[in-house]
Amino acid sequence: MDAAAQTSYLSACTPGHALPFVSPAPTVLPLRESEMAARLRGLEWSSTPLGPLSGWPTSLRVAVGLCLNSRSPMSVLWGADLVFVYNDACIPLLGQRHPAAFGRPLRDAWAGLADSVGLQLDAVLLRGEATRAHPVPLVPEPQANVEAARLTWSMSGVPDDTGGIGGVFCAWEANAEASANGLGDAVGSLEHVARVEAERLSRMKDEFLGVLSHQLRTPLNAILGWSQLIGRGRVSGDVVAKGLAVIERSATAQAQLIDETLDLVRVAAGKVQLDVEEVSLPAIINAVFDIVRPAADAKGIVLSGKDHPGRFQLVGDAHRIQQMVCHLVTNAVRFTTPGGSVGVGLAHVEGMIELAVADTGRGIAPEFRPHVFEAFRQKEGGTSREHGGFGLGLAFVKQVAEAHHGTVSVQSAGPGTGSTFTVRLPGLGQEIATPGIATPGIATPGIATPGIATPGIATPGLGKPLSTADVQGPLPKLTGLQVLVVDDEPEARDLLSRILGERGVVVTVAACAAEALGLLRRHRFALLISDIRMPEQDGFDLIREVRSLASLAGRTVPAVALTALAGPEDKARALAAGYQAHLAKPVDVAALYATVAQLAGAKGVFRS
Amino acid sequence: MIKVMIVDDSADLRMLLASALTSAGHRSIEVGGGLEALARVEAERPDLILLDISMPDLDGFAVLARIRSMSNERVARTPVWMMTADGDPASIRSACKLAALEYFVKGNYDIDDLLERVGQVDANR
Numbered sequence: 159m160d161a162a163a164q165t166s167y168l169s170a171c172t173p174g175h176a177l178p179f180v181s182p183a184p185t186v187l188p189l190r191e192s193e194m195a196a197r198l199r200g201l202e203w204s205s206t207p208l209g210p211l212s213g214w215p216t217s218l219r220v221a222v223g224l225c226l227n228s229r230s231p232m233s234v235l236w237g238a239d240l241v242f243v244y245n246d247a248c249i250p251l252l253g254q255r256h257p258a259a260f261g262r263p264l265r266d267a268w269a270g271l272a273d274s275v276g277l278q279l280d281a282v283l284l285r286g287e288a289t290r291a292h293p294v295p296l297v298p299e300p301q302a303n304v305e306a307a308r309l310t311w312s313m314s315g316v317p318d319d320t321g322g323i324g325g326v327f328c329a330w331e332a333n334a335e336a337s338a339n340g341l342g343d344a345v346g347s348l349e350h351v352a353r354v355e356a357e358r359l360s361r362m363k364d365e366f367l368g369v370l371s372h373q374l375r376t377p378l379n380a381i382l383g384w385s386q387l388i389g390r391g392r393v394s395g396d397v398v399a400k401g402l403a404v405i406e407r408s409a410t411a412q413a414q415l416i417d418e419t420l421d422l423v424r425v426a427a428g429k430v431q432l433d434v435e436e437v438s439l440p441a442i443i444n445a446v447f448d449i450v451r452p453a454a455d456a457k458g459i460v461l462s463g464k465d466h467p468g469r470f471q472l473v474g475d476a477h478r479i480q481q482m483v484c485h486l487v488t489n490a491v492r493f494t495t496p497g498g499s500v501g502v503g504l505a506h507v508e509g510m511i512e513l514a515v516a517d518t519g520r521g522i523a524p525e526f527r528p529h530v531f532e533a534f535r536q537k538e539g540g541t542s543r544e545h546g547g548f549g550l551g552l553a554f555v556k557q558v559a560e561a562h563h564g565t566v567s568v569q570s571a572g573p574g575t576g577s578t579f580t581v582r583l584p585g586l587g588q589e590i591a592t593p594g595i596a597t598p599g600i601a602t603p604g605i606a607t608p609g610i611a612t613p614g615i616a617t618p619g620l621g622k623p624l625s626t627a628d629v630q631g632p633l634p635k636l637t638g639l640q641v642l643v644v645d646d647e648p649e650a651r652d653l654l655s656r657i658l659g660e661r662g663v664v665v666t667v668a669a670c671a672a673e674a675l676g677l678l679r680r681h682r683f684a685l686l687i688s689d690i691r692m693p694e695q696d697g698f699d700l701i702r703e704v705r706s707l708a709s710l711a712g713r714t715v716p717a718v719a720l721t722a723l724a725g726p727e728d729k730a731r732a733l734a735a736g737y738q739a740h741l742a743k744p745v746d747v748a749a750l751y752a753t754v755a756q757l758a759g760a761k762g763v764f765r766s
Numbered sequence: 767m768i769k770v771m772i773v774d775d776s777a778d779l780r781m782l783l784a785s786a787l788t789s790a791g792h793r794s795i796e797v798g799g800g801l802e803a804l805a806r807v808e809a810e811r812p813d814l815i816l817l818d819i820s821m822p823d824l825d826g827f828a829v830l831a832r833i834r835s836m837s838n839e840r841v842a843r844t845p846v847w848m849m850t851a852d853g854d855p856a857s858i859r860s861a862c863k864l865a866a867l868e869y870f871v872k873g874n875y876d877i878d879d880l881l882e883r884v885g886q887v888d889a890n891r
Contacts (some may be wrong), residue, residue, distance in 0.1 A: 378873035
């Protein structure tokens with residue numbers, strides 16, 4: 159390769175010398191084949207302010223040539239009317255403005271843009287500055303292949319042949335932020351969404367901190383102010399006592415607020431410690447109503463659902479569940495206008511307990527619904543201060559429900575129609591409600607919202623609460639059955655004992671296979687329920703030894719494997735090892751009762 | 767001695783400010799919300815209003831804007847001090863635009879300082 163061939167364009171440029179390689183009489187620069195190049199040639203320019211192509215000044219030809227040959231979005235605005243010339247890369251960003259915008263004055267081509275970049279254009283055209291604008295929102299035309307995006311235009315003036323500024327050369331930064339069809343654009347769109355999302359969450363956090371600081375500062379002000387008044391002897395007698403009482407109350411409120419905030423943050427971060435016990439939901443609802451009633455009364459809101467006569471027991475953390483229900487009811491009251499109503503209903507649905515909190519409040523817009531359970535989310539538009547919420551409440555509700563193997567969902571027909579929040583939790587000893595017949599007369603299946611008549615909210619015709627007799631056939635009799643439960647985890651033993659105890663089963667527990675074998679040698683049991691995965695001897699070891707026990711009663715005791723190993727092979731293996739049934743953890747209460755009844759009954763029941 | 771209207775939804779804070787003002791020989795009127803403040807301000811004609819910003823019925827800015835546009839010029843020009851939980855610059859700007867004279871961040875001022883400035887309002891009257 160000789161030296162001349164390696165000479166680059168730049169190295170050939172010597173200060174003071176004319177540029178090499180410039181064709182002497184350019185029409186337009188040689189154009190790469192493109193849609194816009196074809197349109198350039200095809201347009202009748204003589205009917206535009208720029209006049210026929212042949213009369214264009216060199217600077218315009220060069221600018222348009224550079225623009226059309228680029229694969230990045232660029233445009234030229236020329237003359238007093240800012241005639242708009244753009245390249246192929248701009249097409250997706252223009253939506254339906256293309257192709258009509260080509261060769262038109264900017265004000266006709268894209269009226270909104272002319273307004274939003276007006277100042278920037280002035281800087282270029284009047285003062286010859288090169289500018290980079292702040293991002294300008296790109297408002298998509300209907301049916302454009304463009305989602306909401308932002309454009310940044312870098313503009314520089316292009317001298318005309320007389321030495322003035324003839325027009326403007328615009329490079330568009332329409333990279334990842336604008337999206338259109340195509341893979342690259344799809345990725346860009348995702349990035350855009352993620353960024354917008356991050357910005358929004360950050361705003362929510364700011365808002366949260368604002369609300370929090372307000373809630374902390376009000377008692378702080380009282381504490382400091384009263385300390386100063388009392389400490390400097392400005393007040394005396396009765397007033398001192400009052401002040402001291404305020405200080406104490408404020409400090410207590412502040413401490414409680416800090417606790418609750420930490421709780422919420424911890425729970426929202428997914429770190430929940432459950433303190434498990436048997437919980438009665440009607441009792442919890444009553445306790446919550448006691449807390450919320452003053453706020454509801456103050457707004458003239460009717461609360462309904464107190465003293466639910468049904469039996470709705472579950473195993474869970476009573477404190478957390480109460481907090482959860484309290485959040486839902488408080489929220490409902492908060493977003494319901496004075497004179498409205500808030501109702502809490504309970505129902506047995508598909509083996510779960512369903513708690514529904516329905517209000518006649520402002521409802522939830524469909525686009526916001528997917529986000530209501532996310533941390534730091536609240537209805538946007540600055541209403542959170544007005545309503546004093548933290549934006550953590552519903553995230554807390556979701557975390558608590560899920561920590562109890564439950565779910566939470568929201569139904570709303572949209573703004574102004576009220577909302578219903580529904581929590582489903584696995585019940586304890588609640589009778590197997592047959593799907594489909596749970597709550598006759600309810601428009602929305604399984605959602606009981608007694609006492610509220612609201613458009614858009616199902617109003618059940620519940621003449622009386624659900625009871626066992628309403629929803630199912632006769633229950634298997636388990637009372638008095640002697641059952642041995644083997645599990646190395648104390649919580650698992652307790653839970654199973656509670657569930658079985660609910661139905662009158664007499665439960666004996668063993669923490670390991672050896673202990674179970676000892677018990678089986680000395681006592682008769684109607685049924686053995688054993689965990690599989692245990693240290694030392696596992697459930698397979700246990701059942702082998704059980705089946706070779708000396709006593710007939712021991713050897714033939716029906717056995718259920720209850721295990722987290724829930725695959726079909728695990729089941730087959732358990733049955734092959736000598737178990738009569740296999741149940742998966744977490745335990746399905748209904749299936750457990752049915753299995754216990756069936757196996758214990760089949761064997762001939764040993765009653766105490 | 768001047769007459770000060772205290773507008774705050776927190777009863778504790780109203781009592782605090784009222785006790786402080788009383789201790790310095792001033793008169794105070796306690797008002798628990800923005801709407802009540804608007805309803806009473808013309809009849810009470812306070813010499814100074816201490817106005818909380820964040821209130822559930824009507825916030826302090828809305829209250830102040832309505833006071834400033836009242837037809838009774840004396841009431842419209844009542845000196846107003848904003849009392850707020852945060853010193854957010856945007857909020858301070860809004861307060862300035864509405865010609866609030868002072869801006870106190872709750873828990874961030876000294877009660878003697880506050881009373882001294884109340885004394886100045888009294889002296890300038």
